[in-house]
Amino acid sequence: MPADIYLNVAISGLLTGLVYGLMALGLSVIFGVVRVVNFAHGEMMTIAMYLAVVLFAHFGLDPLVMMLPIAAVLFGVGYVLQLTVINPFISRPEHSQFMLMVAMAIIIVNSLLMIFGPDAQSVQVSYSFDSFAIGRLIVDATKLYAGLAAILVAAALFAFFKFAPLGKAIRACADNYTGALVVGLDVKRLYALSFGLGAACVGAAGAIIVLIVDVTPPLGPAYTLLAFVIVIVGGLGSMPGALLGGVLIGLTEAMAGLFFTPSAKSMFAFAILVLVLLFRPQGIMGKRLT
Amino acid sequence: MIARLLHGVPRHALVLLAVVLAILVAAPVFANDYLLTVLIIILYFAYIGQAWNILMGFAGQLSLGHALYVGLGAYTTAALYVHFGIGPWLGMPVAILISVACGAVIGFLAFRFGVGGVYFAILTIAFCEFTRIGFDHFDWVGGSSGLFLPVANYTRNDLLNLRGQPVMFYYVILALTAGAFVMCHALLRSRVGYYWQAIREDELAARSLGINTFRYKMIAIIISSGMTAPAGVFYAFYYNNLFPEQTFFILRSIEIILGPIIGGIGTLFGPVIGAFLLTGLSEALQELLTAYGLDTPGAKRVFYGVCLLFVVMVLPHGIWPPIARLLRLGRRETPEA
Numbered sequence: 001m002p003a004d005i006y007l008n009v010a011i012s013g014l015l016t017g018l019v020y021g022l023m024a025l026g027l028s029v030i031f032g033v034v035r036v037v038n039f040a041h042g043e044m045m046t047i048a049m050y051l052a053v054v055l056f057a058h059f060g061l062d063p064l065v066m067m068l069p070i071a072a073v074l075f076g077v078g079y080v081l082q083l084t085v086i087n088p089f090i091s092r093p094e095h096s097q098f099m100l101m102v103a104m105a106i107i108i109v110n111s112l113l114m115i116f117g118p119d120a121q122s123v124q125v126s127y128s129f130d131s132f133a134i135g136r137l138i139v140d141a142t143k144l145y146a147g148l149a150a151i152l153v154a155a156a157l158f159a160f161f162k163f164a165p166l167g168k169a170i171r172a173c174a175d176n177y178t179g180a181l182v183v184g185l186d187v188k189r190l191y192a193l194s195f196g197l198g199a200a201c202v203g204a205a206g207a208i209i210v211l212i213v214d215v216t217p218p219l220g221p222a223y224t225l226l227a228f229v230i231v232i233v234g235g236l237g238s239m240p241g242a243l244l245g246g247v248l249i250g251l252t253e254a255m256a257g258l259f260f261t262p263s264a265k266s267m268f269a270f271a272i273l274v275l276v277l278l279f280r281p282q283g284i285m286g287k288r289l290t
Numbered sequence: 291m292i293a294r295l296l297h298g299v300p301r302h303a304l305v306l307l308a309v310v311l312a313i314l315v316a317a318p319v320f321a322n323d324y325l326l327t328v329l330i331i332i333l334y335f336a337y338i339g340q341a342w343n344i345l346m347g348f349a350g351q352l353s354l355g356h357a358l359y360v361g362l363g364a365y366t367t368a369a370l371y372v373h374f375g376i377g378p379w380l381g382m383p384v385a386i387l388i389s390v391a392c393g394a395v396i397g398f399l400a401f402r403f404g405v406g407g408v409y410f411a412i413l414t415i416a417f418c419e420f421t422r423i424g425f426d427h428f429d430w431v432g433g434s435s436g437l438f439l440p441v442a443n444y445t446r447n448d449l450l451n452l453r454g455q456p457v458m459f460y461y462v463i464l465a466l467t468a469g470a471f472v473m474c475h476a477l478l479r480s481r482v483g484y485y486w487q488a489i490r491e492d493e494l495a496a497r498s499l500g501i502n503t504f505r506y507k508m509i510a511i512i513i514s515s516g517m518t519a520p521a522g523v524f525y526a527f528y529y530n531n532l533f534p535e536q537t538f539f540i541l542r543s544i545e546i547i548l549g550p551i552i553g554g555i556g557t558l559f560g561p562v563i564g565a566f567l568l569t570g571l572s573e574a575l576q577e578l579l580t581a582y583g584l585d586t587p588g589a590k591r592v593f594y595g596v597c598l599l600f601v602v603m604v605l606p607h608g609i610w611p612p613i614a615r616l617l618r619l620g621r622r623e624t625p626e627a
Binding site: 037085088092094095096098099100102103104105106107109110111112113114117118217221225228229232236261263264266267270271273274277278279281 | 346352354399400403404405407408409411412413415416417419420423424426427434540541544548551555586587588589590591592594595596598599602603606
């Protein structure tokens, strides 16, 4: 009997972790290519979450259906941001970029607070309380759909980077900036594209996660931290690493919630982060840093 | 000693400094209660900014977890006072010791294993978050429901126990800030200070010149964390309540570093000017929004963010370097971060 509980919690953590992984994937793409640490990542996620909530509340649109349109909106936001505001900061020192992103994060969080107020908002879809019984296991329908959607988006992104000429061009930019310039790639536009793609990932993840999590403005900074933890655990700049890190952190949080108290769950995520930073600073899947 | 401190400082800089100090010392005479409170907040941020600046501005290590040292300082002295009746000045050495121990552990782990840049920043956040959650479940200091210092309406100022009226707190924080300023000035032109700047500019080059970078980065984090703890002591006794959610919150750490970054990283005046501007801006916005009836939650911070964005975009090195050039000050300072 208890074994079932552990397995159920593990599966639920794993599915949530996949959505975390998709969010972190966005951060990883942005850092891997543009080399800017997006400290407004979680805040962008909350924008997507509120979009999904509003679309559901006013038009009854299912967040999973709206996942792609929301991702498209976030893509636009990311593209324009990179082209206008962030691009001049590419060559500036880290703390300068950090300040820029923090300023944006402050603007986003508080704009959301002004518009939506501090109360938590959620989406209650018709299948909110459905679950599937597989043998003796019970899996929440929302979490299953969320996990599957996250895998789908991630797979599409992998395919893009692997096969599409544009994806290959972006990888070339990430590998060698000067080389990319020399062979005539429009690096500035590719950077904007990458930031847009990262933002789109976060947009999709945000649309998905409203099925599982209620949204409040302060969730933004919390997700930014979470995304960083995941990406560093998985390996900064490594795309499979981000997914793996997401699953790992999702599992850890679920297990910590079961064995200890849910309020202590992020402590374990941070403990993993500290261990990884000390013993494998490049992350589980990351390349060795010079 | 004093002659060495003053060596190479332009005379008009000294005059300017003396005037500023005189104004600050005389401030309680003409300032009303509100202005005094604002000045206290400004000096408080100037002090911590100065302490943070040692690690980031001088030695080039970006810490995003300085709320940890503030919180530890605050909680240590407050707990000693509440549980054992030990006054803040006696508690302060203990607080500094604990902060330094914590800073040393973080520094040792990070610098020994070659964790730097963004990774170091995340590590500091991680430790701060770790502590926050830990304190949430630490019942001896009140856990998540908070730790409160006994408050009464004090007619006379008890400097020994830091219980009293705002004027007393004002002079305490002014003394701390002035002390920090002088100390940073001395540090910046000491041997250690030059080693730090070498590490900041190019760590590899510094190491190949024979500087033990591990050792000097350790010294930086130890001094910086130790210097931050007294700010926590002040915080605890000035505000009289402590909550892990607030004290160790990531935004606290960010608040701390905004001043020095806006003012100018690695400069002596940066943290001071930054604190003046940011707190002033924040208060002015509050007044303005209230006057126009726009005082919805979040509105002030949106404007604050926009101003921040503007400053970062227009003045990459902060506000102080151009001012310094204008006034022909800071002959031997290196504003470049």
